[in-house]
Amino acid sequence: MFAGLALDRHAEQREDAAWALAQAADPRSRYLVLREDARDGYRALVAGAGLRLLGSVEQRALLPQAAATYLGEDGAGPLFSIQVDAAAGAALARELAVDDLDLRGAGLRLPGFDSGLFAYARALAHWQSRARWCGACGARLELLALGHRARCSNPACGIDQFPRLDPAIIVIVGWQDRCLLGRQASWQPGRWSTLAGFVEPGESLEDAVRREVHEEAGVRVGACHYHSSQPWPFPAALMLGFSAEAEDPAIRVGHELAAARWFSAGELVDGLADGSLSLPPRVSVSRALIAHWLRGRGVELDVLESGHRAAD
Ligand SMILES: [Zn+2]
DSSP: OOOOOOOBOOTTGGGOHHHHHHHHHOTTOEEEEEEEETTTEEEEEEETTEEOOEEHHHHHHHOTTOOOEEEEEOSSSEEEEEEEOHHHHHHHHHHHTOEEEOHHHHHHHSOHHHHHHHHHHHHHHHHHHHOSBOTTTOOBEEEEGGGTEEEESOTTTOOEEOOOOEEEEEEEEEETTEEEEEEOTTSOTTBOBOEEEEOOTTOOHHHHHHHHHHHHHOOOEEEEEEEEEEEETTTTEEEEEEEEEESOOOOOOOTTOSEEEEEEHHHHHHHHHHTSOBOOOTTSHHHHHHHHHHHTTTOOHHHHHHHHHHHO
């Protein structure tokens, strides 16, 4: 989810002012509108089963003053994003008679390209909203490179800042025929997920896997292998999924979790069947890791859950 976006980002040309002007003037340009939202961060305008992008004529008529961030080229012309505040976004949605949607909802409901484009735009919008003042000298930052670089306006300083990504590991740990899942106190009863945490300075990804699993569950991890990754702009993470093997199954729950325990495939199947257990939603890499682990034991998670829904 959110990964594999088929877009040419033109990362080198973004710095070229003449090229940038030509993109903005291209009549094929389309604009993804992000509406600021206190709860969800940003919501995107949607119509039917897709994003409701503005054409270049609509953008000039409806949002002529808004600064646009270049996203890339998808074969049908340049794509940009524009942030508007909550009131302006609501007015625009009314005028166009369209709805808006948060990113998690988009991941479940929109085509992969649309949800991926939204995730990318949301990550840039969040960074821009935090890249206003220089962290070194306190002067105002100016956005350059069509929204992809911020430069300090103080000539004596002039440092550049780039969109920030926070790497986080997420891991399914196995021990013989069981896997380790944890739950946080704030989650609904019965909800379990894989363990996860941010990578710290001075750590490799494998170091972070071993530290997090030990801190959260007291379990020592031996072998660990990269599985897959996912942009996770809530607000700025890159999730790096691993599978790992425990050296010892003894659990000592740390302060981050309310509980951690080992589940067999049969216990997961039975818990999902009787409703006593729920797993992370389809948008998450956590679910992909659990599905991968179950598949190795002959269980297809999506088939299992769709069977329950059909039976309901
Ligand atoms: Zn500065």
